[in-house]
Each structure stands twice: as structure tokens, then as C-alpha cells.
Amino acid sequence: MSTSILSRPEGTTRSYPAYSRPLWRRALFTREFAVIALLVAVIFYSNNNVEFFDGPLTFYYLFLDIAPILLIALPMTMVIITGEIDLSVASVVGLSSVLVGQLHADAGLSIPVAGLIAILVGAVCGAFNGFLVAYVKLPSLAVTIGTLALYRGIAVGLLGTKAVTDFPEKWTDLAKKRVVEDHSFPMILVPFVVLAVLFVWMLHFSTFGRGVFEIGLNDEAAHFTGVNVARTKFLLFVMAGAVSAFAGIYYTLRFGSARGDNATGLELQVIAAVLLGGVSIFGGRGALHGVIAGVMLIGVISSAMRLENYTVNVINIVIGALLVLSVISTSFLGWAKQLWARRGRGSGPSSSETGQHRQAVAATESTNER
Amino acid sequence: MSTTDTLLLEPSAISPTKRIVGELLRSREIAVGAVLVVVVALTTIKSPDFLFSSNGWRDLLLTPSLLLLLAVGQAVVIITRNVDLSVGSTLGLTAYFTGNLFVDHPGIPIIAVFLLGLLFGAFLGFVNGFLVTFFNVPALVITLGTLYIYRGIFLSWAGSSRINASDMPSSFLDLGTKQILTIPVLTIIGLVVLALVGYYLYTARGGRELYAIGSDPDAAVLYGLPVKRRVLGAFVLCGALAGLAGVVYAARYGTVSSGAGYGMELQAVGAAVIGGVAIFGGSGTVWGAAIGAFLLVTINRALPVVGISDFWQRAVVGALIIAAIVLDRVLSARQARRLVAARDETREQ
Numbered sequence: 001m002s003t004s005i006l007s008r009p010e011g012t013t014r015s016y017p018a019y020s021r022p023l024w025r026r027a028l029f030t031r032e033f034a035v036i037a038l039l040v041a042v043i044f045y046s047n048n049n050v051e052f053f054d055g056p057l058t059f060y061y062l063f064l065d066i067a068p069i070l071l072i073a074l075p076m077t078m079v080i081i082t083g084e085i086d087l088s089v090a091s092v093v094g095l096s097s098v099l100v101g102q103l104h105a106d107a108g109l110s111i112p113v114a115g116l117i118a119i120l121v122g123a124v125c126g127a128f129n130g131f132l133v134a135y136v137k138l139p140s141l142a143v144t145i146g147t148l149a150l151y152r153g154i155a156v157g158l159l160g161t162k163a164v165t166d167f168p169e170k171w172t173d174l175a176k177k178r179v180v181e182d183h184s185f186p187m188i189l190v191p192f193v194v195l196a197v198l199f200v201w202m203l204h205f206s207t208f209g210r211g212v213f214e215i216g217l218n219d220e221a222a223h224f225t226g227v228n229v230a231r232t233k234f235l236l237f238v239m240a241g242a243v244s245a246f247a248g249i250y251y252t253l254r255f256g257s258a259r260g261d262n263a264t265g266l267e268l269q270v271i272a273a274v275l276l277g278g279v280s281i282f283g284g285r286g287a288l289h290g291v292i293a294g295v296m297l298i299g300v301i302s303s304a305m306r307l308e309n310y311t312v313n314v315i316n317i318v319i320g321a322l323l324v325l326s327v328i329s330t331s332f333l334g335w336a337k338q339l340w341a342r343r344g345r346g347s348g349p350s351s352s353e354t355g356q357h358r359q360a361v362a363a364t365e366s367t368n369e370r
Numbered sequence: 371m372s373t374t375d376t377l378l379l380e381p382s383a384i385s386p387t388k389r390i391v392g393e394l395l396r397s398r399e400i401a402v403g404a405v406l407v408v409v410v411a412l413t414t415i416k417s418p419d420f421l422f423s424s425n426g427w428r429d430l431l432l433t434p435s436l437l438l439l440l441a442v443g444q445a446v447v448i449i450t451r452n453v454d455l456s457v458g459s460t461l462g463l464t465a466y467f468t469g470n471l472f473v474d475h476p477g478i479p480i481i482a483v484f485l486l487g488l489l490f491g492a493f494l495g496f497v498n499g500f501l502v503t504f505f506n507v508p509a510l511v512i513t514l515g516t517l518y519i520y521r522g523i524f525l526s527w528a529g530s531s532r533i534n535a536s537d538m539p540s541s542f543l544d545l546g547t548k549q550i551l552t553i554p555v556l557t558i559i560g561l562v563v564l565a566l567v568g569y570y571l572y573t574a575r576g577g578r579e580l581y582a583i584g585s586d587p588d589a590a591v592l593y594g595l596p597v598k599r600r601v602l603g604a605f606v607l608c609g610a611l612a613g614l615a616g617v618v619y620a621a622r623y624g625t626v627s628s629g630a631g632y633g634m635e636l637q638a639v640g641a642a643v644i645g646g647v648a649i650f651g652g653s654g655t656v657w658g659a660a661i662g663a664f665l666l667v668t669i670n671r672a673l674p675v676v677g678i679s680d681f682w683q684r685a686v687v688g689a690l691i692i693a694a695i696v697l698d699r700v701l702s703a704r705q706a707r708r709l710v711a712a713r714d715e716t717r718e719q
Contacts, residue, residue: 146691153685320518
């Protein structure tokens with residue numbers, strides 16, 4: 001049984017990539033490659049046409065801004081590949097922000113200790129989601145809509161509309177510091193790169209990651225091939241909670257303000273970026289390099305448009321349209337391939353066999369690229 | 371001969387009255403309704419004004435009428451195993467559209483404003499439904515995209531300006547507080563919509579087909595149901611109701627600022643889930659979603675009265691949603707066990 005609430009498009013079946021083709025050809029015709037190409041094109045275009053875009057500050061602020069999304073997108077990608085979803089991540093960001101603020105200001109704990117406790121609480125929040133989804137077998141969309149309200153409610157309940165702004169400069173400076181003076185990479189990219197390497201290894205090079213994809217394709221089949229479906233899902237939700245809490249600490253220190261309503265709506269931005277990066281909402285398909293490119297794409301478009309004096313509202317329209325276009329583009333590709341295959345079949349008596357073959361290949365490709 | 375003559379399905383041995391009463395007692399709607407009554411009763415004991423002052427009675431009915439409209443539309447979409455995350459943005463956009471109608475065309479009849487709001491919302495819903503059905507793509511992604519698009523359009527259209535009460539005629543604003551037989555007009559609108567949609571889902575062929583589509587979309591296609599048309603219809607209805615809610619919003623609050631409808635989509639989904647509409651589609655009623663909406667809003671208002679700071683309101687709502695889906699799970703597991711037991715019994719005979 002698929003745990004996604006969304007029905008799979010009719011007339012499509014799943015199949016495995018044609019491994020007979022060389023690696024570069026397989027890489028070239030993927031969603032991930034398209035996103036990366038688009039990202040490069042946008043950067044190239046902005047560099048030439050947008051004033052101040054190539055200034056050293058642009059990428060510095062870009063990374064500062066998208067860091068929470070980059071971080072949370074890592075576990076979210078894996079959660080969505082298993083066919084689940086976590087809508088509560090932004091509420092965990094808010095809760096961890098409030099905890100760091102209160103533990104530091106009221107309880108007098110140092111930032112690292114307060115942060116550690118916040119990450120632990122974030123992991124517990126994730127474990128609660130994971131327990132309900134993986135072991136009680138409740139739909140993740142409904143569960144995490146509930147915990148979205150619950151965790152946000154606890155955050156707002158603890159602090160009210162107050163804000164804790166009293167943080168030592170040492171730590172707020174660290175959140176904005178650069179790795180190397182005068183270069184555009186802020187310090188937050190260090191933990192991100194470490195986590196990204198870890199997650200890429202986990203998802204794409206480990207048995208655990210194999211299991212994640214198998215669960216997304218068919219969780220019953222995964223169970224029978226020896227994947228511990230419940231434990232895998234549980235762990236993914238715990239990771240999502242812990243990483244979101246870490247992002248919450250960064251968020252708090254960067255803005256020097258702990259508030260209950262910090263990062264409201266961030267969950268939708270993360271999910272939009274992940275889906276834009278080529279991860280299928282049905283599960284079973286996706287890759288982290290595409291997701292990282294997806295997050296970057298949203299960030300670059302936003303900062304380029306901001307430099308051109310567009311308001312955030314226009315930027316939202318563009319991002320929304322991009323998301324819609326990226327999902328409907330796969331339908332266009334599928335139709336184009338079907339047309340191509342039909343033309344090949346009808347072109348002569350001798351080509352009927354190759355036509356059929358081509359159609360079969362097209363069908364395989366259109367499902368692979370979804 | 372004799373095998374074809376015997377009734378394969380015997381009429382139930384339990385008397386009809388007993389059966390109906392039993393069904394009612396087990397129904398999810400009654401359970402949620404009971405919780406609602408308990409919340410109202412407890413709050414009223416603490417502070418009689420909550421129910422027994424004229425304002426209290428009015429607010430009890432009036433405040434949920436907005437969410438009621440959204441929850442009914444959302445329930446219909448969820449029953450088809452889709453979801454519409456753009457309703458909050460649709461509401462905001464339509465509310466602003468409504469205000470602009472009055473600014474641009476002073477003296478426009480109010481009924482026309484309601485109809486135009488409804489149509490405008492229906493159009494936005496049609497865009498969602500068209501993208502979902504025509505391109506065969508998941509509703510969650512499409513409506514997440516249109517959530518951004520509609521809100522972006524709303525905000526760049528509105529800019530920093532906003533619609534104020536002075537922009538709208540007083541007869542329209544009076545609708546927001548007017549009562550007939552102590553029942554607010556806006557609540558009556560909501561209840562009429564609820565009755566119409568509920569009746570359609572319960573009796574009409576199209577309504578029943580929505581359930582069939584939600585229970586098993588593939589089977590519905592194979593069976594020859596007009597799946598695309600029905601799903602498109604569900605989205606149009608959901609959009610139209612969100613549009614109506616936008617008009618109601620303008621009448622009720624008198625001002626439309628950029629925050630109108632922000633985050634309402636999750637409340638609407640939450641209300642439907644609390645009311646027993648399964649997120650997998652195929653089951654649940656709009657009555658349940660409506661009671662869920664009443665419960666959500668009433669709890670919001672009851673918390674400060676019973677002495678809990680309303681900062682905790684969202685936590686309570688979240689706990690309630692989780693409790694509702696856990697309860698669903700427990701009940702359906704019990705039902706499954708009972709059915710298995712019944713099957714085994716008939717086999718043994």
C-alpha cells in the first residue's frame with residue numbers, strides 16, 4: 001500500500017533505469033541535470049545582466065539566507081523519497097529557537113549546552129512524528145499537520161509574543177562569520193558540507209539508502225527483501241527533527257532573536273525546493289545533487305530579482321510558477337516521447353521492430369524521469 | 371433453480387431503530403459533536419457569558435462560518451484523494467477582489483458581489499483542477515505552487531494598500547453582523563452551502579462517484595467513471611467555496627490586509643481531518659468537516675475563558691488533530707477485527 005495520499009498517474013508503471021547505457025548518457029537526460037543546467041544558466045545570465053550580482057556580498061548573503069533550507073532539505077529529501085512528508089520542520093525550527101533563547105536567557109546555560117538540548121528536543125519531536133507514522137502507521141501528511149500546529153503551539157505557548165534578543169556577540173558573530181576573510185562562504189556552510197557528505201553517502205552509497213528508495217517504490221516489496229521499513233522511516237523523521245533544530249539554532253543566532261513564530265512557512269519553501277530538485281512526491285525517485293541545485297536555484301533567482309528591485313511577492317509568483325512548470329514538464333516530455341515513438345513505428349514496414357523498441361525505451365525513460 | 375432464488379444477502383435481524391441509533395452512536399460526527407458540546411458546556415459553566423450573552427451566542431455561530439466554508443470544500447477534495455493547499459491564498463485574493471469591486475463600481479448590488487466572488491474563486495479552483503487532472507500530476511505539488519502564485523498575485527496587486535471598511539457600503543458590512551432569528555446571516559449562508567454539498571455527496575450519483583474515485587482511483591478509471599471531470603469539479607467547488615469565504619471575510623472583518631487567509635489552508639485540512647475525513651480519500655462526510663471547523667474555532671475562543679493563555683491555542687489544536695487520527699486508526703482496526711471475526715463465523719457454519 002502506498003502511503004502517499006496522491007494516486008499515481010494512470011498508465012504508468014515503474015521500471016528501473018536502463019543501466020546498459022553509459023553513465024554520461026544516463027546523467028544527461030535526468031531531471032537533476034536539467035535543474036543544474038538551469039541553475040548555471042540563471043547564474044550566468046544574472047552575472048551579465050544584473051547589476052551588483054557579481055559583487056562578493058551577493059553569494060555571501062545568498063548562502064546565509066538559504067542555509068536553513070539547505071540543511072533541512074537533506075533529511076526532507078530522504079523522507080519524501082520514502083513516500084512520506086514532514087510538514088512540521090518549520091515548527092521544530094521555531095521550538096528550538098525558543099528553547100535556545102529561554103535556556104540561555106532564563107536558565108543561564110551557555111549557547112552550546114542550550115543548543116545541544118534544543119537538538120535533542122528536536123530529535124524527540126521527530127521521533128514522535130516517526131513513531132506515529134512508522135509504528136502506528138498513520139498517514140504522515142495528517143500527522144505532521146497535527147504536529148506542525150502542536151510544536152508551533154508549544155513554542156508560542158512558552159514564549160508568547162516576547163522575543164529573547166540577549167545573545168553573546170561571540171555566537172551571533174559566528175553565525176555570520178566567513179570561512180575565509182573576504183570570501184563569500186559563510187561559516188554555516190561548514191556543518192552543511194559535513195552533513196551533505198554524510199547524507200549523500202547515506203542515501204546514494206549505503207544499504208540504508210537503497211532501502212529508502214525501495215520503500216518509496218513499494219514498501220511491501222521492500223519489507224520482503226529484508227528492509228526494516230518502520231525503523232528506516234522512524235530514523236528519517238528523527239533526523240529531520242534533529243537537523244531542523246540545528247537550523248533553528250542557526251536561525252536564532254543569525255538574527256539574534258528567539259521568537260515563537262520564527263521561520264513560519266519555511267516547511268513549504270523546503271518542500272518546494274526538494275520537489276523542484278527532481279524528487280518525486282510519490283516516492284522512490286530523487287537525488288541530493290538535484291535538491292541542492294533546486295535550493296540554490298530558488299536562492300539565486302530570489303537574490304537576482306531582489307537586486308532588480310522586484311518585491312518578494314513577484315518572486316513568490318516566479319517560484320510557484322517554476323514549481324508548477326517543473327512538475328508538468330514531465331508530462332510534456334512523456335507526450336513528446338510517445339509522439340516520437342509513434343512516428344518511428346509508422347515510418348515503414350521494416351522499422352516496426354525498432355519502432356516498438358523505441359516506444360518501450362521511451363516509456364522507460366518517461367517513467368524514469370518523473 | 372433454488373440457488374438463484376434464495377437471497378444471498380439477508381435483511382438485518384436487528385430492528386431498524388436499533389440499527390440507526392447504533393450507527394449514530396458509533397459515528398465519528400457524533401463523537402466530534404459531543405466534544406464540541408462538552409467544550410461549550412465547560413466554558414459556559416466557567417463563564418456564562420460565553421453562551422448566554424447575545425454577543426456570545428452570535429460569535430459562537432458567526433466565527434466558525436468562514437472556516438466552515440473552507441472545510442466543506444477541502445473535505446470534498448480530500449474525499450477524491452487530493453488536497454488543495456491554495457485555499458488560504460484563494461480566500462485572500464478573493465477578499466481583495468471583493469473590496470476592489472466596491473471601490474471600482476460603487477453601487478454594485480451585493481448579490482452580484484457574492485456571485486462574482488464565487489465565480490472568481492471557482493476560476494482559481496479550475497486552474498488547480500485543470501493542472502492536476504490534465505497533466506496527471508499530484509495535487510499536493512500543484513496547489514503548493516498555486517499557493518505561492520495566488521498569494522504573490524494578491525500581494526503585488528494589493529501592494530501596501532489595503533481595503534478598509536470605508537471602501538465598502540454599510541449594507542454589505544451589516545451582513546457581517548446581521549441576524550435572522552438570532553442566527554447570523556453569514557452562518558446561514560455557511561449552513562445552506564453545507565446542506566447542499568452534503569446532500570449532493572450523500573445522494574447524487576456524482577457525489578457517490580467522488581467517494582468511489584477516492585477509495586481506488588485506478589479501479590474508478592477501469593470502471594469507466596469520469597474521473598477527470600469529477601476531480602476537476604471537486605477542485606472548482608473547493609475554489610468557489612474559498613471564493614465565497616473571501617467575500618464573507620470582507621463582510622465580516624471590514625478590512626482586507628495582506629495577512630488575509632494566511633495559513634488557513636492548514637486549518638481547513640485540520641478541520642476536515644478532525645471531522646473524520648480520511649486523508650487517503652474515500653471516506654468521511656462534510657458534516658464531520660463542518661463540526662471539525664466549529665470545534666477548532668470554538669476551542670480557540672474557549673481557551674482564554676477557561677484561563678489558559680491563548681498562546682497555547684495552536685498546541686491544543688495540534689494535539690486534537692493527532693488525537694483524531696489516532697482514534698480513526700483505533701476504530702478502523704477494531705472494525706477490521708470485527709469483520710474478520712464475522713467472516714470466520716460464517717465460514718464455520
